[in-house]
Amino acid sequence: MTAPALTPPLTPADPDVHAQFVQWFREVAPYVHAFRGKTFVVAFGGELVQAGALSVLIQDLSLLSALGVRLVLVHGSRPQVNEQLRLKGIDFQFDRGLHITDAAALECAKEAAGEIRLDIEAAFSQGLPNTPMSHAHIRVVSGNFITARPVGVIDGIDYRHTGLVRKVDAEALQFVINHGSIALLSPLGFSPTGEAFNLAMEELATSVAVALRAEKLIFLTDAPSIMDPEGNVDTELARDDADALVATGDIDPGTTVVLRHASRAVKLGVARAHLIPFDMDGGVLLEIFTHDGVGTMVVEDLLDDLRPATIDDVGAIVQLIEPLETDGTLVRRGRGSIERDVEKFSVAEHDGVIFGCVALYPYPAEKMAEMACLTVNSQWQGTGEGDKLLRHVESRARAVGITRLFVLTTRTAHWFIKRGFVPASVSDLPKDKQSHYDRNRNSQVFIKRLG
Template sequence: MATNEVDTLSAQDAPEFAPAQFVRWFREVAPYVHDFRGKTFVVAFGGELVNDGVLNTLIQDISLLSALGVKLVLVHGSRPQVNEQLQLKGYATRFGRGTEPTSAEALECAKEAAGEIRLDIEASFSQGLPNTPMSHAHIRVISGNFVTARPVGIIDGVDYKHTGAVRKLDVNALNAVMNQGAIVLLSPLGFSPTGEAFNLAMEDLATSAAVALRAEKLIFLTQDRTVHDEDGSVDTELAREDADALLAAGTLDEDTASFLSHASRAVKRGVARAHLIPYNLDGSVLLEIFTHDGVGTMVVEDTLDDLRSATVDDVGAIVQLIEPLEADGTLVPRGRAVIERDVEQFTVLEHDGVIYGCVAINPYLGEGMAEMACLIVHPEWQGSGEGEILLRHAESRARALGARRLFVLTTRTSHWFIKRGFAQGGVSDLPKERQAHYNRSRNSLVFIKRL
């Protein structure tokens, strides 16, 4: 987990090279590579990243993503650079995190800062020194007038002048660029149909781009503005509702609240995942994308307002889901009384009053394990990722209970679990209490996943 005390690490700090570990890691990464090829990622960062000297390292990792077939849009900010320009020219205006008026003089400073950063980014992508990550890389970066903006206008009597908001993006042009293998670079400036330029907020521009492009991921690289648990560790996954509750509580600092608010808005409007990642950790983008837990905070919509803990009133619906699978031998018969007794272990998926999926978690915390059982999605609802939603919820719940490993017993669906990171084990790998109740006549296979 990344904290504020994490310094950027170099390759020289890495442990001694272990071939077997490298091969295992490379194989574990393969499913992510297949999943993300052809998908669109919007990666956004503020001018602070440039000032802190992290740009070249980031560009190397972005180049790797491009080589793996990810379609990329980079959105950069320039707030500290604009403030530097304003100070050098003797203006008192300074931009903070919120929306503020942009004078004609400040707009000129914004243009200068954006142009300077754009050139730095293009230069970084043009590297090609041997024995570096950019060796043999031929990556085109294309920027242009993709963003149509409108003036913020007058709010509560305050004229925001040249401060703008995104009106629309030229999605067809953006996709055409990415389909040719190039990376799109968006600066925090937009243009009106009359040719006026407007100063845009990087966070708003990135969110608008991710929504318009139906991006798989919106990634904010921050000065460790991740969300932390009470023990100080990074909260690696937040349902959007939980993110909104945190924002409503008003306990977050201004920067974290701003990034989290935009992440929540993006997910609410259809972006699959939004991430807050610290840029002071070398390779943080790769670690977030290609490892199970990541190093930042990911906001998801997976609860869909439908995922909730089961109650006694749900027992009948759970029985209806389970009975067909008990009848064909997929599940061991439980009976209504057992489900009533264990109903607190169940989570259900509900839509418009209809329960169409469920999963149960039975903890064995003395041995750091938990069992996942009764993962069921009604046949009419299958095929849209509901099983994945239940699995991720089960993993999160088991992890929250303190389990380090999650296991399942199955007779029919072994391939489904193998594809999702479970490895086959044996009866002897089960908790002692569970071994005592193992039904040898069913000869169920045991699959285990490290959390």
């Protein structure tokens, strides 16, 4: 048997590759810190398994587990159930929506769920050297965590063994994930009388995420992506907008089902719900560890937030501005200085990660103010975030009666000129600022009148 090929090691002849790797690793660090110990519910249909995408997904989920994310997996099995029905000569096929599950269909659902569960457990048991699963040692725990009830009779139709979630044993699931295991749920539930019921994967995943107060509910779907008017993936939807989109009936039925459940989860307390195409390699990692992601995230309110800084933000501000202080773009301030002036700072935050900051130092006697430390993390540069920070600080300045905003810069003159700042001299600065002007830096002065 041929040994697996190894990825060629990076060598000193690859400085650009090294730099890119180091930069990427540093940029994802805030997300790693933010999500360690948080609970993610990841849901996917049997279509993902059928498409052969399970092994790659398991590798990515194993990485999340290694980073301290607590995982609950919920799988579907619709195509596998349909295949069992076909093999048994039963002239019936499930699609999305509510369907009758008779005794024969229930047996097919049990067989399909058992087969997929074993495939998932086997995938998590991989440990070949030189693969992403090497040294993983991940335990997967399944069980009777879900109590179900029958859908019953609707409009005179008895739905038999089709069920709804009655109760989630959240305490037992918490015990499993708190002790380092991954919980795995099949789309079946059981009644107190011992009956089994066929459940919709989307409803099950939503109920579990709500019961566990999960940080994220992630749907990996084969449904078409949600697009904005410009034809790009709509990466973020407020819950009200998601509901309005569902109400239009203008989106694919599969997307409608998933989006409706994502909205319901957020309404009931799940922090974020994501719709990610399962055919994108590394889609979960890209969605979680990049600013815009690759799918659609549903939130109660849009996540980009500009707010006053607090003492708890000092560490993040220091981390943002230190590289620019090192290369001479910004004046060195030191942590103590930022702590003393923290009320002068505003921060830009996305999904719990601070990616930008700006400070406003007023000189009320001259109705002037200095804008300082305008900084955006390199991952967010070029996306208009700097302009948002500028508009925010201009608004703050106007609110306290400032009529002229000035900046001192050594390297970014053109950026400010394009945004209405005009060259000025040190003598145009407030008297107190003139006395503290560092002539060794020889910073250029730019002033903008605020209308």
